[in-house]
Amino acid sequence: MSAIQATDLTRVFGEGPAAVTAVRDATLSVDRGEVLLLLGPSGSGKTTLVSMLGGLLRPSRGTVAIAGRRLDTTAPGAARFRLHTMGFVFQTFNLLPALTAVENVAMPLRLRGMRRREATSRAAALLDELRMAGRLEAKPRVLSGGERQRVSLARALVGEPQVLLADEPTASLDTATGRDAMRLIAARSRSGGQACVVVTHDTRLIEFADRILHIEDGRVLAT
Numbered sequence: 001m002s003a004i005q006a007t008d009l010t011r012v013f014g015e016g017p018a019a020v021t022a023v024r025d026a027t028l029s030v031d032r033g034e035v036l037l038l039l040g041p042s043g044s045g046k047t048t049l050v051s052m053l054g055g056l057l058r059p060s061r062g063t064v065a066i067a068g069r070r071l072d073t074t075a076p077g078a079a080r081f082r083l084h085t086m087g088f089v090f091q092t093f094n095l096l097p098a099l100t101a102v103e104n105v106a107m108p109l110r111l112r113g114m115r116r117r118e119a120t121s122r123a124a125a126l127l128d129e130l131r132m133a134g135r136l137e138a139k140p141r142v143l144s145g146g147e148r149q150r151v152s153l154a155r156a157l158v159g160e161p162q163v164l165l166a167d168e169p170t171a172s173l174d175t176a177t178g179r180d181a182m183r184l185i186a187a188r189s190r191s192g193g194q195a196c197v198v199v200t201h202d203t204r205l206i207e208f209a210d211r212i213l214h215i216e217d218g219r220v221l222a223t
Contacts, residue, residue, distance in 0.1 A: 002029035003163055003195030004053060009062035009072075011048050022048040026062070026220040028213060032162070032193040035186050037209035038220070039200060045218040046199040047091060047167055053197060054088060054165045066163055083111055087156035089166035093148045095140040095155075101147075102127060102136040105154045112159065126154045129184060131177070145172035153181055157188060164189065164196040170205065182208045 009026040012019050023045040030036045040046050051057035053064055055071030055078055064072045067085055071078060087108075088094075095104050105123035110116065124136055130150040140148055149172040156164060166185065170178035182198075186208045189196040198205065199215075206212060214221045 003032045003067055004028070004030040004064075004197065006053060006064040007062055009049065009052050009059045009064060011045075011052060011057065012060045022218055023052065023059075024218045026215075026218075028220055030163075030195040030197055032195050033190050034210045035189050035196045035198065035208060037198050037200065037205055037212045038215055039203065039206075039212060040215035041201055044215045046201075046215055048218075049215065049220070050165050050167050050197060050199050054086060055082060056088075083108060084159075085162050087159060087161035087164045089152050089156045089164070089169045091167040091171065093140070093152045095148060095151060097140050100137045100139055101132060101143065101151045104140070104151055105158050108155060108159045123154065123158055126158050127151070130154055130181065146174065146177060149173055150177075150181065153185070157184070160188075160192055160194075162194060164194055166196070166198045168200055168202075169198060170200065170202055175204070178202070178204070 007027050009023055010021065011023045012021050014020055026049055038046060048057065052059050059072050062072065063070060069081060102120055102123045105127060106119040109119035109122060127133060127136060130153065132147065132150050135143065135147055143151065153169055170181055173181060182205050185196060188194060
């Protein structure tokens with residue numbers, strides 16, 4: 001069974017003549033240990049699709065299942081399931097402004113019940129891998145865009161999720177740092193059996209992918 005299975009996902013915004021179909025009949029699957037790159041220009045529906053895959057946005061029609069669990073419904077416990085099963089890299093980072101970098105990264109572990117010391121230690125080690133060791137106590141407002149991007153990536157990876165969904169994870173990074181970040185994503189995916197979907201317009205990331213799909217005008221196309 002695939003870790004991610006989406007069938008005929010469609011999302012329509014608005015009604016009547018003003019309705020806009022952002023994603024249309026998207027079907028895809030991702031296996032454990034696989035890195036899928038979803039390439040497309042701005043406005044192609046990438047963020048809408050990855051939001052539906054993660055259960056953050058309900059589809060207008062179609063189904064999505066993560067590790068066998070349906071996420072296109074309002075079944076109770078979905079948020080807890082995501083906490084324990086999934087990691088997200090958001091295009092807008094979504095860091096908590098009152099927390100330091102290391103506290104932001106440790107937060108998923110703390111929510112799972114891990115003791116503060118162990119959670120902080122794990123978070124600090126991962127930030128060190130991303131060359132953020134000197135910024136552990138900095139809050140988001142004083143971090144650069146690239147630094148916030150790395151904190152967001154570390155937060156997504158720290159819990160060793162079964163599924164990683166990354167929306168433009170290298171958009172704010174320079175070439176060398178972006179390659180390091182994708183190398184880390186790919187290595188952890190393959191070593192930990194993690195299903196990974198990276199949505200991007202950056203063709204430099206192709207070398208890290210096991211498989212590539214393109215999205216244009218809301219439609220997922222095979223290469």
